[in-house]
Amino acid sequence: MIADTIIMVCLGIGLLFNALGVLGILRFPDVYTRLHAETKTTTFGTIFISLAVIVYGAARVMEGETGTYLTLSVHTFVALLALAFTNATGAHAIARAAHRSGQVPKPAVVDRLQEVRE
Amino acid sequence: MTEVWFVAVAVLGALIVLTLVRLLIGPTAPDRVVALDTVNTLTVASMIVLSVAYKQTVFVDVAIVYALLSFVGTLYIAKYLGGEMSA
Amino acid sequence: MIAFLVTALFAYLVYLVLTAGSGTIGLWSQAELIAGGGISLVVAAISRKFFCRTGEYRMANPLRWVLLVAYAAVPFFIEMARANIDVAYRVITGKIRPGIVKLSTGLETDFGVLLLANSITLTPGTLTVGVDEETNDLYVHMINIGMGTETKESFEPDDVFALFQFPEWIRRIAE
Structure with missing residues (x-):
């Protein structure tokens, strides 16, 4: 029963933050600020959704059902690691590409990278 | 307990549709890539939830491979946008 | 040679994590243990140059x-x-x-x-x-x-x- 509550809370947090990330993408004014919203919130939200699945699998294993549920938890954990690493690196790649393709952060109070390039 | 997972998938699907709005209106190519990256992440999340809903562990393996491949795709698009690809 | 061994060991560990819960020897079945060994040797032979590109092995220390x-x-x-x-x-x-x-x-x-x-x-x-x-x-x-x-x-x-x-x-x- 405790496991069920934890699962619900994790799923709720995950969906909430994913929704905030999507809202941020729609609301923010330029690429860089959108990337802020995208990377942080969707990674965090998906980590919590994965945690819900891991807890579900772990609870089933505790109840004595081994085999597929153990595999479910472990594989979800691997997916979580892959996602956390690739999302941050991908965001970095997009930001760099946006800057190289001539997009200036707007609005911005300072841009040191542009100064170095010039 | 099963219905919860389907509700979660439905919410994630709705979020993906909302993200597609940003993918359509742009206005620049990097904006679209950001939206695409978000769609990828949300797709991985829905695959993981669906694997519980349908009790198919193999969906999670698909999610792992999808996460890694979409990362490679994002990197390639980023390289192309940054003007670092020869030919 | 060190690059090959480090890569093979890492690939084998990843394989073991992904196949946990398949059998009775610990958590693994005999077939998975043998197949994992073979596959990780092949993977190491192919990818050791990318995996150990800089020639430094400080990340091979488990403490890190x-x-x-x-x-x-x-x-x-x-x-x-x-x-x-x-x-x-x-x-x-x-x-x-x-x-x-x-x-x-x-x-x-x-x-x-x-x-x-x-x-x-x-x-x-x-x-x-x-x-x-x-x-x-x-x-x-x-x-x-x-x-x-x-x-x-x-x-x-x-x-x-x-x-x-x-x-x-x-x-x-x-x-």
Whole structure:
């Protein structure tokens, strides 16, 4: 029963933050600020959704059902690691590409990278 | 307990549709890539939830491979946008 | 040769993690253990040049991996939670003051810079945009620059990380 509550809370947090990330993408004014919203919130939200699945699998294993549920938890954990690493690196790649393709952060109070390039 | 997972998938699907709005209106190519990256992440999340809903562990393996491949795709698009690809 | 062995061992560990729960020897079946050994040897033969590109083996030390896990579980996770609440606040209120600043890190290895760049991207108000490959300085997009601090030539880690000293942790892990 405790496991069920934890699962619900994790799923709720995950969906909430994913929704905030999507809202941020729609609301923010330029690429860089959108990337802020995208990377942080969707990674965090998906980590919590994965945690819900891991807890579900772990609870089933505790109840004595081994085999597929153990595999479910472990594989979800691997997916979580892959996602956390690739999302941050991908965001970095997009930001760099946006800057190289001539997009200036707007609005911005300072841009040191542009100064170095010039 | 099963219905919860389907509700979660439905919410994630709705979020993906909302993200597609940003993918359509742009206005620049990097904006679209950001939206695409978000769609990828949300797709991985829905695959993981669906694997519980349908009790198919193999969906999670698909999610792992999808996460890694979409990362490679994002990197390639980023390289192309940054003007670092020869030919 | 060392590169080959390290890569094979790493591939074998990943294989064991992915097939946990398949049988009775520990958690694995005999067939999986043998097949994993064969596959990881093939993988190591193909990919050792990419996996051990720099010819340094300090990350082969298990102690560093334990530290990495501890780092990811406590300081990093707390900062990440803070980051999300911060972004949620800015999404709802729309209060932003963005700009790109230079951050001197003092890290030396590639893996260290990668870890720090990823940590910066996932922590409050900051996003890595570029790396100066000679000095390993990072160019960081901040969503909310403090009033008056934008005139500074280069930021120190103290100005960016409030609760934990990430560069110190990463120096211990990767250098």
